[in-house]
Amino acid sequence: DSGVTQTPKHLITATGQRVTLRCSPRSGDLSVYWYQQSLDQGLQFLIQYYNGEERAKGNILERFSAQQFPDLHSELNLSSLELGDSALYFCASSVVGDSYYSPLHFGNGTRLTVT
Amino acid sequence: AQTVTQSQPEMSVQEAETVTLSCTYDTSENNYYLFWYKQPPSRQMILVIRQEAYKQQNATENRFSVNFQKAAKSFSLKISDSQLGDTAMYFCALCGTGANSKLTFGKGITLSVRP
Numbered sequence: 131d132s133g134v135t136q137t138p139k140h141l142i143t144a145t146g147q148r149v150t151l152r153c154s155p156r157s158g159d160l161s162v163y164w165y166q167q168s169l170d171q172g173l174q175f176l177i178q179y180y181n182g183e184e185r186a187k188g189n190i191l192e193r194f195s196a197q198q199f200p201d202l203h204s205e206l207n208l209s210s211l212e213l214g215d216s217a218l219y220f221c222a223s224s225v226v227g228d229s230y231y232s233p234l235h236f237g238n239g240t241r242l243t244v245t
Numbered sequence: 246a247q248t249v250t251q252s253q254p255e256m257s258v259q260e261a262e263t264v265t266l267s268c269t270y271d272t273s274e275n276n277y278y279l280f281w282y283k284q285p286p287s288r289q290m291i292l293v294i295r296q297e298a299y300k301q302q303n304a305t306e307n308r309f310s311v312n313f314q315k316a317a318k319s320f321s322l323k324i325s326d327s328q329l330g331d332t333a334m335y336f337c338a339l340c341g342t343g344a345n346s347k348l349t350f351g352k353g354i355t356l357s358v359r360p
Contacts, residue, residue, distance in 0.1 A: 132289060163348075173336065173350040186347050220290065228346055233280075236290035 133157060136221050136237035144245055148209040151240045155202055155223030161185065162204040163224075163234060164196055168217040179204055180226075211244045218242075247272040249339050251351035258327045259359050265312075266322045266354050268337030277341045279313065279320045284353070285333040293335070296320065324356075332358045 133156035143149055155162050164176040166189075175188035179198035190196075193211075198204045208215060218241050222234040248271045258264035270279070281293040296304045296313050303311050308328075312321045324331055337351040 132291075165350075172352040175347050175349070178347065188347060218288065222290070228342070233292045233295065234290075234348065236282075238287065238289050 132235040132237065134159075134221060134223050134235050134237035136219075136240050138240060139238065140241045140243075142243045142245065143211060145211055145213060147211050147244075148207065149211065149242065151206040151208070151219055151221075151242075153204045153206070153221030153223075153237060155204070155221075156235050159223035159225050159235070160202065161224045161226060162198055162202070163222040164190075164204070164206050165220040165222065166217045167220060167239070173220070176206070208242070213244050216242055216244045247274070247277075247339050247341060247349050249337050249349050249351035251337055251354050253354050254352075255355040255357070257357045257359060258324075260327055260329060262327055263323060263325045264327055264356065266324070266335050266337075266356065268320045268322070268351060270318050270320060270337070270339045272318075272339060272341055274341035274343055277339060279311075280338040280340070280348070281309070281311070281320075281322045282336045282338060282350070283331075283333045284336065285330075290336070294322065327358045329358050329360060332356060 135154040137152045161180045163178045166174045176190040178186040196206045218239045220239045222236045225232040250269045277298045279296045283291045283293050294306045308325045310323045334353045336353045340348045
């Protein structure tokens with residue numbers, strides 16, 4: 131068990147809808163990362179937060195947004211959903227803000243299916 | 246920009262045998278870290294091994310070892326005495342140490358260990 135909790139485990143929704151994915155980092159970890167895993171694109175980095183502030187941005191669409199709250203949990207909001215957004219969304223956490231320095235601990239992911 | 250390439254989509258190995266998974270990468274940074282992550286059917290990403298680019302000695306973790314060839318930008322993973330529990334998808338990843346460094350993953354390779 132990595133200590134990173136993601137909810138829900140599965141989510142099925144329709145095109146055009148909006149969903150929120152939640153992540154609780156491992157105790158003591160200040161940094162949260164969001165990744166999208168799809169069959170054709172592999173694992174794509176979306177965004178990173180460190181102690182409540184956005185630290186780095188990757189291939190995150192404008193329809194997607196995220197935030198990290200004072201208690202360090204994070205939420206990823208996906209809106210105007212399209213079929214192509216169907217994927218496994220991972221959250222990971224680490225102690226510090228540099229992902230090379232301390233290992234990332236991944237949650238079990240949220241499987242999003244857009245119909 | 247940094248890229249990670251895993252050209253073999255899948256491999257198979259007999260239990261107790263040795264298998265090597267290939268990975269090549271490209272980065273403009275002088276210092277960086279390389280990783281192998283394992284994703285079993287449970288979906289959770291698990292760190293297998295980490296190599297710091299400025300260290301010439303190849304990293305080893307029990308049955309897992311790497312062959313790091315810096316000049317060739319190659320980072321292969323050797324699994325000795327393969328076990329059924331090693332069946333998983335394996336991802337090679339790279340992270341620079343510059344500002345806003347982020348972990349970049351390859352597309353992964355599916356390893357099946359045959360009984």
